[in-house]
Amino acid sequence: GQQLNQSPQSMFIQEGEDVSMNCTSSSIFNTWLWYKQEPGEGPVLLIALYKAGELTSNGRLTAQFGITRKDSFLNISASIPSDVGIYFCAGHTGNQFYFGTGTSLTVIP
């Protein structure tokens, strides 16, 4: 199935730094989703975006639905150690969901 281009693949940052990751696709999506997955757990939905250009925040997380509907980004401000995990983007169209390959985030205290 289709996979989205997600970058970067991994990030090592100092606690307190801001983080930015993005996803691109050759297809248009109706919804963009961002998930966080911790070891041994399932992906947890962080943010859902429904409209092109939409900017949505959830605490220190901010995500945007690209104006072309083919991309999205996620920012994490002032990172803390518990932000560690793998972040996935997903695009939704029809009744299908397509996933990025994930960004592994390591926060160094």
Added chain:
Amino acid sequence: DAGVIQSPRHEVTEMGQEVTLRCKPISGHNSLFWYRQTMMRGLELLIYFNNNVPIDDSGMPEDRFSAKMPNASFSTLKIQPSEPRDSAVYFCASNGNTGELFFGEGSRLTVL
């Protein structure tokens, strides 16, 4: 509110044995998805159901894999016979036509 519930969380079995994974979607959700996650391939869609009807099973690896959804609150994924290359984490997820997909905690399968 209860999320997607999967069982078992962990299963270790020997090659050739039958494996049955179970899923209870979020109440009121009408679409259910089975995914497999491995380091090499990431998240792969195996099959999804809409209103208990299988819509797309093109991701099911081979005839050894089968899935059923006898009612709106229960689905199974069966592997018979299991092989070591089936070792992975299997996720069930459900969607209620809101564009949001919710995952269970997964079933980690190890086939020896």
